[in-house]
Every structure is written in C-alpha cells, then in structure tokens.
Amino acid sequence: MAILRIQNLTKEYSTGFLGKRFRALNNLNLEVEEGEIFGFLGPNGAGKTTTIKMLLRIIFPTSGTAWLLDKELGEAPDIHKIGYMPENPYFYRFLTGQEFLMFYARLSGMSSGEARKKVDELLEIVGLTYARKTRLSDYSKGMVTRVGLAQSLITNPSLLLLDEPMSGLDPIGRREIRDLIHQLKEERKTIFFCSHILADIEMLCDRIAILNKGELIKLGTVREILSSQSPDYIISLEGLSEAALEEIKGMNIKKYEVIGGFHHFTAPSQEDAQRIAQRAMADQGRIIELRPERGTLEDYFIREVGTRE
Amino acid sequence: MNKIFTIALNTYKEAVRNKIFYIIAVFALVLLAFSLVLATLALGEDDRIIKHVGLSAISIFGLLMATFVGVNLVYEELDKRTIYTIVASGVRRYEFLVGKFLGLFLTVVANVLLMSVLLCLLIMVWPDSSITATLILAVYLFLFEMLVVSALAILFSSFSTPVLSAVLTFMCWVIGHMSEDLLEWSKRLYEQGATAFSGMLKFIYYLLPNLEVFNLKNQVIYQEDIGHVFHHLFLYPLYAIFYSGILLIIAIVSFARRDFK
Numbered sequence: 001m002a003i004l005r006i007q008n009l010t011k012e013y014s015t016g017f018l019g020k021r022f023r024a025l026n027n028l029n030l031e032v033e034e035g036e037i038f039g040f041l042g043p044n045g046a047g048k049t050t051t052i053k054m055l056l057r058i059i060f061p062t063s064g065t066a067w068l069l070d071k072e073l074g075e076a077p078d079i080h081k082i083g084y085m086p087e088n089p090y091f092y093r094f095l096t097g098q099e100f101l102m103f104y105a106r107l108s109g110m111s112s113g114e115a116r117k118k119v120d121e122l123l124e125i126v127g128l129t130y131a132r133k134t135r136l137s138d139y140s141k142g143m144v145t146r147v148g149l150a151q152s153l154i155t156n157p158s159l160l161l162l163d164e165p166m167s168g169l170d171p172i173g174r175r176e177i178r179d180l181i182h183q184l185k186e187e188r189k190t191i192f193f194c195s196h197i198l199a200d201i202e203m204l205c206d207r208i209a210i211l212n213k214g215e216l217i218k219l220g221t222v223r224e225i226l227s228s229q230s231p232d233y234i235i236s237l238e239g240l241s242e243a244a245l246e247e248i249k250g251m252n253i254k255k256y257e258v259i260g261g262f263h264h265f266t267a268p269s270q271e272d273a274q275r276i277a278q279r280a281m282a283d284q285g286r287i288i289e290l291r292p293e294r295g296t297l298e299d300y301f302i303r304e305v306g307t308r309e
Numbered sequence: 310m311n312k313i314f315t316i317a318l319n320t321y322k323e324a325v326r327n328k329i330f331y332i333i334a335v336f337a338l339v340l341l342a343f344s345l346v347l348a349t350l351a352l353g354e355d356d357r358i359i360k361h362v363g364l365s366a367i368s369i370f371g372l373l374m375a376t377f378v379g380v381n382l383v384y385e386e387l388d389k390r391t392i393y394t395i396v397a398s399g400v401r402r403y404e405f406l407v408g409k410f411l412g413l414f415l416t417v418v419a420n421v422l423l424m425s426v427l428l429c430l431l432i433m434v435w436p437d438s439s440i441t442a443t444l445i446l447a448v449y450l451f452l453f454e455m456l457v458v459s460a461l462a463i464l465f466s467s468f469s470t471p472v473l474s475a476v477l478t479f480m481c482w483v484i485g486h487m488s489e490d491l492l493e494w495s496k497r498l499y500e501q502g503a504t505a506f507s508g509m510l511k512f513i514y515y516l517l518p519n520l521e522v523f524n525l526k527n528q529v530i531y532q533e534d535i536g537h538v539f540h541h542l543f544l545y546p547l548y549a550i551f552y553s554g555i556l557l558i559i560a561i562v563s564f565a566r567r568d569f570k
Contacts, residue, residue: 013568056397059568084397092319092391094326106315107398151394161397 003159003190004032004055008064011050011214024050026214027064032192032207034158037185039205040194043305046211048194049087052161056084069159083157085148087164087194093137097128097147100136101154108155122150127176141168149177153184160184162193166200178204198298208297212305226294233273236288237263237280244283248276262288312400313408320412321419324378330416333370337424340366341431348435356438357530363428364444364526368451371421372482375455379413379462380474392569403561410463410557417455421448443532446541447525453549454523458482460553461518464560468567484513485520518552 009028012021025047032038042048053059055066057073066073069081091100098119105115123129126146136144145168152160165181166174174197181191181204195201201208202222210218210225218225232254240248240263248265249256253276255266267273270292277287295303324330344362348355383406386392395405425448432438461481465474484491491514498507522545528535535541 013570053393053569056393058393058396059570060566082397084394086390086393086397088390091394092323094323095319099322103315103319104394104398107312107395107400109311 001034002031002067003034003069004038004192005067006030006051006055006064007066009051009054009061009066010063011047011054011059012062024214025054028211028216030209030216030219032190034190035185035188036206037181037191037193037204039201039208040192040211041196041198041201041208041301042194042211043196045213047214048211049163050214051211052084052163052192052194055161056082081155081158083152083155083160085152085160085162085165087167091136091144091148091151094135096133096135097123097139097143098132100147101150104151104154118154122153125153125180126150142170142173145169146173146177149180158189160189160191160193162191164195165193166195166197174200198296198301202297210301210304217304222297226297226300229295229300230269231292231294233267233270233290234293235265235267235273235276235280235290237265237276238286238288240280240285241283244279244285248279251276251279266293312404313411316395316400316405316408317411317415320382320409321415324412324416325419327378329377330374330420333374334420334423337366337370337420338427340370341424341427345431345435355435356432359428359431359435359438360444361526361530363424363431364447364529367421367424367428367448368454368526370424371417371451371455372458374420375413375417375458376462376475376478376482378416379459380466380471380478382409382413383463383466384471384474387569390569396569402564406463406467406561406564407557410459410553413463414456414459417459418452421452421455441529441532443525443529443535446535446538447529450523450525450541450545453546454520456549456553457485457518457520457556460556460560464556467560467564481517482520485518486524488514488517488519488521518549522548 006028009025010023011025012023014020015022028047028051040048040051050059054061054073055068061073092103095103101119101122102115105118106112110118120129123132126149128143128146128150131139131143136147139147145165149162149165152162162181165177169177178200181193184191193204205222207219207221208225209216220228237248238261245263248263252268252272253265254268255264257264265273265276267276273290277290280287341363344359344366347362348358351358386395386405386409392405396402400408429440429444432440432444458478458481462474462478465477469477491510495507495510495514498504498510522540525535525541527533537544
C-alpha cells in the first residue's frame with residue numbers, strides 16, 4: 001500500500017525585483033510503499049527540501065497534490081503519524097536537550113508524565129542522556145542532528161521524513177544513525193529520506209528517486225539503476241612481454257595501471273576484455289583476475305547529473 | 310489550547326533567558342533608584358518625583374520590552390527555521406501566532422509587575438509617600454496598553470523585518486498617545502476648509518489605537534480626579550482586548566498562506 005503518493009507536484013517561486021518565475025519542482029510523480037526506506041537523491045537545489053516542505057504545508061504547491069497516509073494535502077493530516085527532521089536543524093538554542101524534546105512532546109498533546117518517559121527513552125536511543133541538561137547552544141553539530149532525530153520520533157510516527165539526517169556526523173555517528181534507521185525499518189516504519197551522501201543511500205535504501213533541477217530523472221531500486229548500465233571489465237595480468245604489453249595498450253581500454261607488479265586493464269566491454277585475455281595467453285602471460293565491475297551509485301549519479309549540467 | 314499555552318510558555322522562557330530581558334530590567338532598576346536621588350534634591354516634591362520617575366520608567370521599559378522582544382519573535386522563528394518543526398508537529402499557524410503573542414504579553418507583564426513591586430517598595434520606605442488606588446489602577450491600565458503594543462509588534466513582525474517592525478510599532482505608540490490631539494487638529498482643519506487633510510487625520514484617529522486612555526500618570530502624580538472608575542476598570546480594558554484581537558486576526562490572515570522559505 002502506498003503510504004505517500006505525490007501527483008504532478010509543482011512549485012514556482014517569484015524571484016528578483018520583477019518577480020521572474022523560477023520553477024523549483026516540476027510535475028513530480030512518485031509513490032512510497034509502506035515499510036520501505038526511500039532515498040530522495042539530488043544535488044543542492046534539486047528540489048528535495050522543497051518537496052518535503054510542501055508535504056508538510058510549510059510551503060504551498062503551485063499545482064499538483066499529494067496524499068500522506070491517505071490524507072490529501074489541505075485535509076487535516078494525522079500529524080501524529082508523521083515525523084520530520086529538517087536539514088541543518090536550527091532548534092531553540094536556549095533550551096536544554098531534555099526541555100527541547102519535552103516541548104515537542106507537549107505540543108503533540110502528551111501529558112507531562114508521558115512526555116517525560118518518552119523523552120528519557122529517546123535520549124537513551126540517540127545516546128544523549130549524558131547531555132540532557134546541556135543547552136542546545138553548547139551541542140556539537142552531530143549532537144544537534146541526533147536530538148533532531150529524537151524530536152522526529154516523539155510521536156512514534158509510521159512515516160518519517162528525514163532531510164539530510166547524516167549531515168555533520170562523524171563516521172561513528174553516521175553508523176549509529178544508519179543502525180537506528182535499520183531498526184526503525186524493522187518496526188515497519190516508512191522512511192523517506194533526502195541525502196546527497198550516496199554511500200549511505202546505497203547502503204540503506206530499498207528504492208531511490210534521483211532529482212535534478214526540479215525534474216525526476218530516475219526512479220527504481222539501487223540494483224535496477226546500477227544494472228541498467230553496462231559494467232566495465234577488470235583484467236589483471238603478469239608475465240607479459242614488452243611487445244604484448246604495447247599491443248594491449250593499443251587496444252580499446254579505459255585505464256591501465258601497474259599495481260604490485262601486476263598489469264591492470266579496465267576494458268569497456270566483455271569482448272574487449274576477452275581480446276586482451278587472448279593476446280595475453282598467446283604471449284604465455286598469466287591471467288590473475290578477470291571480473292566485471294559495476295559502478296557505484298556515486299559513479300552513476302555523477303555521470304547522470306553531470307551530463308545534464 | 311494546550312498547544313497555544315505550550316508555545317506561550319516556551320516564548321516566555323526564551324525571552325527571560327535572553328540577555329535583553331536582564332539589560333532592560335537592570336536599566337529600570339537604576340532609573341528607579343535614581344528617582345530616590347532626585348526626590349532628596351526636590352524638597353517637598355519628593356512623592357511626586359518618585360511616582361513620576363517610577364511610572365515613566367515602567368512605561369518606557371515596558372514599551373521597549375514589548376517592542377524589541379516582540380518584533381524579533383516571529384522573524385527569528387522564520388529566519389532560523391525553527392518554525393518548520395513546529396508546523397510539522399501539527400501546530401496550526403494561528404495557534405503559533407496566538408501562542409507567540411501570549412508568550413510576549415506574559416513576558417511584558419512579568420517585567421512590568423516586577424518594576425511595579427519595586428516602585429511600591431520604594432514608596433513604602435519613603436517617609437512622605439504612600440501607595441494610592443490610582444497608582445494601582447495606572448499600572449493595571451498600563452498592562453492593557455502593553456497588550457495593544459504586543460499585538461502591534463506581532464502583527465508587524467508577521468510580515469516585515471525586525472527594524473521596520475520596531476519603527477512601525479513605535480510610530481503607532483507615539484501617534485496612539487496623540488489621538489485626542491489628532492481629532493482636535495482634524496476639527497480645526499475642517500473649520501478652515503482643509504477637508505481632505507482633516508478627513509485623513511480623522512481616518513488615522515479611528516484606525517490607530519487611542520493609547521492615551523490607558524495613561525493615568527498625571528492623575529497619580531497630581532492626585533487629579535480620574536473620572537468614571539467603570540471606564541478604567543472595564544471599558545478601556547475591553548477596548549484593548551477588542552483592538553488586540555483585531556490586530557491578531559489580521560496577522561493570522563496574512564500568515565495563513567505564507568510560504569516559509
């Protein structure tokens with residue numbers, strides 16, 4: 001069942017003195033299924049945050065609509081089932097971590113006792129119990145991100161909208177948040193998260209959408225997206241004569257390097273790799289390794305977004 | 310209502326943890342203490358001096374508090390994007406604005422009451438001075454003046470920058486205290502045939518609040534008759550509540566469809 005449906009969502013802003021129209025998001029269509037981790041990917045200014053802000057009625061769409069948990073934008077949403085963590089969260093710096101979470105717990109309608117219990121539990125989960133009496137103005141960026149994530153979990157929501165949840169975290173912090181997101185998935189929560197840290201997206205997401213300049217350019221699982229491109233072939237050789245080496249270098253190859261005494265060639269196709277292997281064997285050379293190498297999401301992203309610049 | 314009170318209490322907490330609260334409070338205390346020095350110098354006029362300086366300090370610092378804290382409240386929420394998570398938490402925009410307004414008013418009331426208690430203590434320890442019912446009534450009415458000023462600050466800060474909001478709030482306060490004069494000028498201009506200008510002054514008179522009705526300073530200092538007690542106790546406070554309500558409704562309408570960038 002689709003827990004989030006976005007239909008032809010478009011946002012235009014007026015810019016400059018003359019009010020020139022700028023389209024930040026153009027006819028976005030997508031669906032997010034219950035229980036999946038959905039990655040929303042794109043460079044800065046692609047329209048990711050704009051989309052989330054429209055879903056939460058922080059800004060209003062120019063046209064199009066969306067349904068969150070079967071409620072259309074404009075209808076009173078069941079807000080307790082939605083958790084949101086903004087990018088670069090600027091929270092009330094004068095509050096302590098505990099007061100900050102208590103504030104949101106009280107806003108969600110919890111009694112004082114319920115709120116205190118929930119806040120203690122969340123501080124424990126995000127590892128900030130030790131800093132609960134410290135003001136947010138004295139928190140590091142990573143601590144602010146963690147308290148922001150705790151804030152988004154206050155109402156035990158079934159849909160989480162996370163905008164750049166890993167930004168500002170060190171590798172250990174990122175690992176902890178990744179584990180937490182996995183744990184939330186096990187609890188059947190749906191997670192829609194924006195990021196430009198591609199390694200995290202690749203590790204976490206069931207499906208991804210790639211956005212660039214307000215346009216959706218790709219939608220699917222990471223495997224589907226990566227398998228849609230033909231892989232390169234890596235062939236490592238040793239014991240080649242100078243003549244054979246020069247001949248292979250003249251063939252259709254993408255890259256040549258010598259590592260640890262072995263000759264590594266990157267061929268653009270299986271046929272090219274076979275031709276290199278045949279030439280090496282004819283020269284009594286030894287094939288150490290021959291394998292296809294699929295690109296990472298980062299390779300794909302840079303190529304797709306880069307070519308559209 | 311729970312959400313509105315949660316936001317109001319948070320706003321109050323924010324204001325009292327802000328340095329500006331303490332700076333204003335310290336200045337007010339210094340001025341109150343200064344009234345004692347002046348009272349010693351002005352032979353026979355000491356009671357008037359203490360009350361004059363004291364009430365002036367309360368009104369100036371109350372006004373400064375309502376204006377400078379008020380004009381930053383909504384603007385900072387937008388500028389620092391703290392409003393995103395508030396809206397996403399299911400708080401309606403009107404609840405946010407009303408909460409901010411109540412929080413601001415609560416802060417101003419705390420500040421004014423603190424200064425008033427100190428003024429009363431000064432009067433009590435000063436040999437030739439005494440606390441009168443008019444003095445209490447003056448503080449009571451001043452709180453309603455601050456209700457209107459807080460609503461003005463919130464209204465302006467819901468659509469403009471802090472500096473412009475502060476200027477507009479202050480201008481409204483000045484003109485609001487010249488309301489009766491505006492009506493008088495309007496009448497004179499009408500008699501002189503300048504009907505368009507007279508009409509404009511009359512429009513401003515009806516548009517802006519008449520803040521002079523909340524001012525009993527002269528009656529306290531010179532022990533003048535205050536007229537109808539009913540007006541001071543009920544009618545003028547009702548006027549302040551009604552006027553502030555209208556200002557808040559305008560702010561809510563302008564805030565309702567605004568994109569928070």
